[in-house]
Structures are given as structure tokens and as C-alpha cells.
Amino acid sequence: MCSLIVQLRSVALVLLGFACGALFPVRAAQDDGVLVLGRISDNPQDHYEQLKPLLDYVVPRMADVGIREGRVLMAKDAQQMASYLRRGRVDWVTETAASAALLRERAGAQPILLTERDGTSYYHSIFFARRDSGIRSLDDLRGHNVAFQRASSTSAYYVPAAELLARGMRLEILLAPADGVAADEVGYLFARSELNISTWVHKRLVDAGSMSNLDWDNPRHMPPAFARDFVIIGKSEPYPRALELVRDDLEARIRDRLVQVLEDAAADPDASEALLKFFKTTRFQPLDERARDSLQRLATGIDRVRREVE
Known part of the structure; x- marks a missing residue:
């Protein structure tokens, strides 16, 4: 006692x-x-x-x-x-x-x-969309929206956001999935959990989602019934x-x-x-x-997200 x-x-x-x-x-x-x-x-x-x-x-x-x-x-x-x-x-x-x-x-x-x-020791971020969406690559995301997890997430915010910025895309936060997105922008929302991300994409509330490869392989975060309808459209470099x-x-x-x-x-x-x-x-x-180089790349990406997005 x-x-x-x-x-x-x-x-x-x-x-x-x-x-x-x-x-x-x-x-x-x-x-x-x-x-x-x-x-x-x-x-x-x-x-x-x-x-x-x-x-x-x-x-x-x-x-x-x-x-x-x-x-x-x-x-x-x-x-x-x-x-x-x-x-x-x-x-x-x-x-x-x-x-x-x-x-x-x-x-x-x-x-x-x-x-x-x-x-x-290492993992990476992936982007995915519905097979019937017509989205097949990260470049196809212009004019569409994507679900991240939360603003503090490495694998489901900072890394994928930096990846899109590195491709010359402009990110704009949306208040709701139904908000319009300009043709030269990518809209994003925070879904709060990996399961919500996969659910939102599957129900067509958003056009694409991003999470770590570990979450993609976790049936609690990515139900197999959902995964069958998805296609991976991009992935990041690995990081610690x-x-x-x-x-x-x-x-x-x-x-x-x-x-x-x-x-x-x-x-x-x-x-x-x-x-x-x-x-x-x-x-x-x-x-x-390898770890030091990866951390430096990540730090550069985070700095760009903070300057250009937040």
C-alpha cells in the first residue's frame, strides 16, 4: 500500500x-x-x-x-x-x-x-489515394486535398509536407474537407489519427492521405478492407x-x-x-x-514547412 x-x-x-x-x-x-x-x-x-x-x-x-x-x-x-x-x-x-x-x-x-x-531503426512516409481516384503520383495532387495526422507528427505531417514543398507545391490548410482547392495548390487537413486518415480517404472525404509505412502495415490503422482500394502514389526517404x-x-x-x-x-x-x-x-x-545525414535533411525540410506553411 x-x-x-x-x-x-x-x-x-x-x-x-x-x-x-x-x-x-x-x-x-x-x-x-x-x-x-x-x-x-x-x-x-x-x-x-x-x-x-x-x-x-x-x-x-x-x-x-x-x-x-x-x-x-x-x-x-x-x-x-x-x-x-x-x-x-x-x-x-x-x-x-x-x-x-x-x-x-x-x-x-x-x-x-x-x-x-x-x-x-528507420521508417518512411507514404502517400496513398483510392485506385479509382485517377491520382497516380504526387504531381497529381495539385488541385486536390490530403489528410495529415497532426501538426507535431514526423511521419504524417512534417516529412510529407516537406516532400510536397520540395516538388514546388504550395500547401494551404483547409477548415473542412469540402473547402475548395485552387488548381495550383494542395489543401491539407489534420485527421488526428492514422485510422481517421485511412477512413477519410476511403470515404472520399479527402483525395489522399499520408502516414508512415509502419502504420500502413498496421491493420488497426489501415484496415485491409480499405487497403485493397488504395494505391501508393509516393514515399519519402527513410529517417530515424x-x-x-x-x-x-x-x-x-x-x-x-x-x-x-x-x-x-x-x-x-x-x-x-x-x-x-x-x-x-x-x-x-x-x-x-546515415543517421546524421537523415537528421540534417529532416531539419531542412522542417524549417521550410515552418517558413512556408505554418
């Missing part, structure tokens, strides 16, 4: 920090031996349960560099997380590729590892599934030890349950040239 109360109090503190901008003091790891793991979240309670087991695994293995305690701190968006990083409230962040690129730009966050989830980052002024000895502990975790049976809860992570990999 006591352990349950302690756990509930910990979750309550995380939720308070998320809602009120971290009113409780969270300081840098190098100052007080606390390692703070952050995440941008619209569901902080669920994310806390996914993050805390790995943090509990990592902390005792960093005692030799002065880490004695671990805490989780959520942010409601990239702007808030960037502020936490700049002020030293968060030491380590786990994020999707687009959020990682934004945090690197806004707060100087340093990517340290590539995160393999469920055996996949997820990344681990640290604030730019984290002490090198702490950063290096964190990298070592995370890289070694896949071979440690004691880490298996924590990794599974950590978004089904299978291993952490060093950043290679």
Missing part, C-alpha cells in the same frame, strides 16, 4: 509539472546528482509509466558519475521542452525525429543515440524512428556514461522489461553518418 502511495505521488508530481510548467524544482544532474528524463507528451500519465522503468534501470548504473536519483518531466510541446533544456531542467530527452530536430535547433540539444523500436538527446551543457562524463549504459542495455536481461515498456525499444545504436 505504501509503495502504491509513493508511486501515485510521483505521477502527481509529473502531472503538476506538465500542467503548471514544472513548479517543483528540477535542477541539472551535475548540480545535485539527479538525472531528469524528459518527453513531449499529450498523455503524461501513460508516458510516465513507459519512461520510469528505464530511468530506474539507468540511475544505479550511473552512480560512479554521481547520479543518485532519477526524475521524469513532461512538456506539452517542443517550445516548453526547449525551455526546460536551456534552463537545465531536463538532462536527457527521448523523442521522434522531427521533435529531435526542433529541440536541436531551439535549445542546442545533442543527439546521442538512435533508438530502435520493435526491431526498426526515434532518438535520444541530451542538453548541450551536460557534463561529458555523465553524457558518456549514459550512452554506455543505454548501448549495453540490449544485452542485459535485467533491462528487458524496462526496454519493452520504453516504447518497445529493442536497442540503442550509435549515431552513424
